[in-house]
Amino acid sequence: QKEVEQNSGPLSVPEGAIASLNCTYSDRGSQSFFWYRQYSGKSPELIMSIYSNGDKEDGRFTAQLNKASQYVSLLIRDSQPSDSATYLCAVMGTGGFKTIFGAGTRLFVKA
Amino acid sequence: DGGITQSPKYLFRKEGQNVTLSCEQNLNHDAMYWYRQDPGQGLRLIYYSQIVNDFQKGDIAEGYSVSREKKESFPLTVTSAQKNPTAFYLCASSFVFQGNFNYEQYFGPGTRLTVT
Numbered sequence: 608q609k610e611v612e613q614n615s616g617p618l619s620v621p622e623g624a625i626a627s628l629n630c631t632y633s634d635r636g637s638q639s640f641f642w643y644r645q646y647s648g649k650s651p652e653l654i655m656s657i658y659s660n661g662d663k664e665d666g667r668f669t670a671q672l673n674k675a676s677q678y679v680s681l682l683i684r685d686s687q688p689s690d691s692a693t694y695l696c697a698v699m700g701t702g703g704f705k706t707i708f709g710a711g712t713r714l715f716v717k718a
Numbered sequence: 719d720g721g722i723t724q725s726p727k728y729l730f731r732k733e734g735q736n737v738t739l740s741c742e743q744n745l746n747h748d749a750m751y752w753y754r755q756d757p758g759q760g761l762r763l764i765y766y767s768q769i770v771n772d773f774q775k776g777d778i779a780e781g782y783s784v785s786r787e788k789k790e791s792f793p794l795t796v797t798s799a800q801k802n803p804t805a806f807y808l809c810a811s812s813f814v815f816q817g818n819f820n821y822e823q824y825f826g827p828g829t830r831l832t833v834t
Contacts (some may be wrong), residue, residue: 651808
């Protein structure tokens with residue numbers, strides 16, 4: 608069974624700090640990686656996608672991918688209370704459609 | 719505005735009744751998906767469809783059925799055979815996977831189904 612693992616948290620950081628969210632996956636052939644943000648009671652919202660090893664930056668968000676270690680992370684700089692949410696890591700493996708979602712990490716940013 | 723709509727937002731049913739959840743998209747996406755989310759768990763794939771008149775079972779298809787008669791629409795029926803139907807149901811869509819490049823999935827607002 609292909610898996611995506613995340614620490615459930617909660618991860619608590621002070622306002623203005625860097626929040627670091629981590630994810631590991633089991634399918635070594637995975638090609639595509641996504642981070643979604645989900646506020647309580649709402650649907651997931653795509654915030655980052657990454658396909659190649661290295662870093663990808665978008666505003667305050669940086670996604671990092673290391674395929675050799677089967678590890679993907681999301682850094683949130685200058686964290687704000689509005690960033691408090693559950694962050695879902697999603698991985699698309701080889702051969703097509705199925706995207707596997709992790710259970711998510713709850714982030715709490717303290718004002 | 720382009721997007722994905724799901725209706726209703728909340729749905730209450732008695733045990734033993736079938737219920738159909740609506741999902742419509744105007745993003746011109748080829749593929750559509752249904753997921754189920756239970757508290758504290760990740761999203762689990764119920765069904766997906768890459769093209770009109772074709773769909774495939776996901777990981778937890780038992781007790782569910784779908785149709786894809788139009789590109790824009792992918793309704794999900796929760797049948798009385800589904801043992802634990804109470805959950806948050808999410809519809810998503812994307813362009814079709816091509817080679818090594820995957821198009822991102824975008825989600826509708828969800829339908830919260832409660833069966834008593």
